[in-house]
Amino acid sequence: MTVIDKVKSAFTSDSPETTTTSTQSNATPSHTEEKNVPSHPKESNAKSVPETAVLSDKAVFDQNKVTVIFVLGGPGAGKGTQCEKLVNDYKFKHLSAGDLLREERNRPGSTYGELITEYIREGKIVPQEVTIKLLENAMSSTLASPPNTTNEWLNGKGRFLIDGFPRKMDQALKFDESVVKSSFVLFFSTNENILLERLLERGKTSGRDDDNKESIVKRFRTFVETSMPVVDYYRKLGKVVEIDSSPPIDEVYEKVKIEIDQRLNSSSTQTSNTTQSTSTTNASNDAAPILAPAI
Ligand SMILES: Nc1ncnc2c1ncn2[C@@H]1O[C@H](COP(=O)(O)OP(=O)(O)O)[C@@H](O)[C@H]1O
Numbered sequence: 001m002t003v004i005d006k007v008k009s010a011f012t013s014d015s016p017e018t019t020t021t022s023t024q025s026n027a028t029p030s031h032t033e034e035k036n037v038p039s040h041p042k043e044s045n046a047k048s049v050p051e052t053a054v055l056s057d058k059a060v061f062d063q064n065k066v067t068v069i070f071v072l073g074g075p076g077a078g079k080g081t082q083c084e085k086l087v088n089d090y091k092f093k094h095l096s097a098g099d100l101l102r103e104e105r106n107r108p109g110s111t112y113g114e115l116i117t118e119y120i121r122e123g124k125i126v127p128q129e130v131t132i133k134l135l136e137n138a139m140s141s142t143l144a145s146p147p148n149t150t151n152e153w154l155n156g157k158g159r160f161l162i163d164g165f166p167r168k169m170d171q172a173l174k175f176d177e178s179v180v181k182s183s184f185v186l187f188f189s190t191n192e193n194i195l196l197e198r199l200l201e202r203g204k205t206s207g208r209d210d211d212n213k214e215s216i217v218k219r220f221r222t223f224v225e226t227s228m229p230v231v232d233y234y235r236k237l238g239k240v241v242e243i244d245s246s247p248p249i250d251e252v253y254e255k256v257k258i259e260i261d262q263r264l265n266s267s268s269t270q271t272s273n274t275t276q277s278t279s280t281t282n283a284s285n286d287a288a289p290i291l292a293p294a295i
């Protein structure tokens with residue numbers, strides 16, 4: 001029995017040991033059957049249960065200190081490209097859910113390596129416990145060793161761009177509940193022809209086994225069926241900032257900066273120039289929310 005078979009059989013078990021939450025999505029793609037990762041896989045010895053499968057039932061981080069912006073958009077919309085630019089200008093930590101999954105897949109001894117490989121190749125959404133725990137772990141270690149000494153990262157504070165997540169309703173609700181409530185969503189929209197063209201081009205050098213036409217088609221389907229409901233959910237809450245990502249990269253980024261500046265207390269220039277000493281000057285702002293009133 002392969003690891004995938006073992007995990008799948010655990011998923012389909014009726015055992016009460018299988019983790020369930022009240023936040024399950026109705027938006028499961030029609031072509032796949034996805035269940036949660038069991039918190040205590042039946043056949044495992046204790047060491048094989050990865051930390052990645054146990055989620056808290058209350059928020060791990062204080063939302064007054066830790067700001068999370070979700071970055072969503074179809075595959076190839078330019079999420080990673082724009083995030084990289086924002087990191088330079090606004091001192092965000094960029095966490096790509098897809099990158100974290102690929103790292104976990106490549107980690108020797110990972111229980112979920114084969115499972116992640118199959119889900120990514122099929123364009124399906126990896127069970128939420130794995131992805132959320134990877135994100136939470138990455139956030140914890142970033143906060144423990146902040147990427148810089150700017151005011152945004154003093155005294156336990158931090159600001160994260162979470163890229164390519166949440167892609168399914170259960171993830172969205174569970175992250176808000178168990179990690180920290182997100183502030184808003186940057187949503188990059190464009191059309192499928194552009195996405196396809198970009199992904200095929202990226203596929204020439206990315207080394208990703210899902211940047212091929214067959215996987216891309218599946219990813220598009222998952223995006224429409226499973227991820228767009230997440231965008232719609234946040235849209236109803238007034239939390240979506242939609243940006244057309246069809247124009248050239250720098251043009252898109254100009255729009256992104258305008259939107260971000262409106263929502264953060266400091267502009268990119270101010271933030272970029274902030275040093276430890278100016279942070280001290282601003283220390284009285286510590287408890288102030290980083291974000292302007294809800295959009
Ligand atoms: N606005 C843009 N115009 C043209 N090409 C772009 C644009 N944004 C991104 N790209 C290119 O498209 C590909 C996909 O972008 P990427 O940021 O990796 O997308 P995502 O993270 O949304 O999957 C990359 O090769 C990138 O260089």
Ligand SMILES: O=c1ccn([C@@H]2O[C@H](COP(=O)(O)OP(=O)(O)O)[C@@H](O)[C@H]2O)c(=O)[nH]1
Nearest residue numbers: 075076097098119120123124125126164165
């Ligand atoms: O929260 C997530 C994010 C990504 N993925 C998987 O990782 C793949 C690649 O995602 P990534 O964001 O790296 O790339 P994109 O599809 O946006 O180009 C997706 O198709 C999914 O299979 C996932 O299961 N859950």
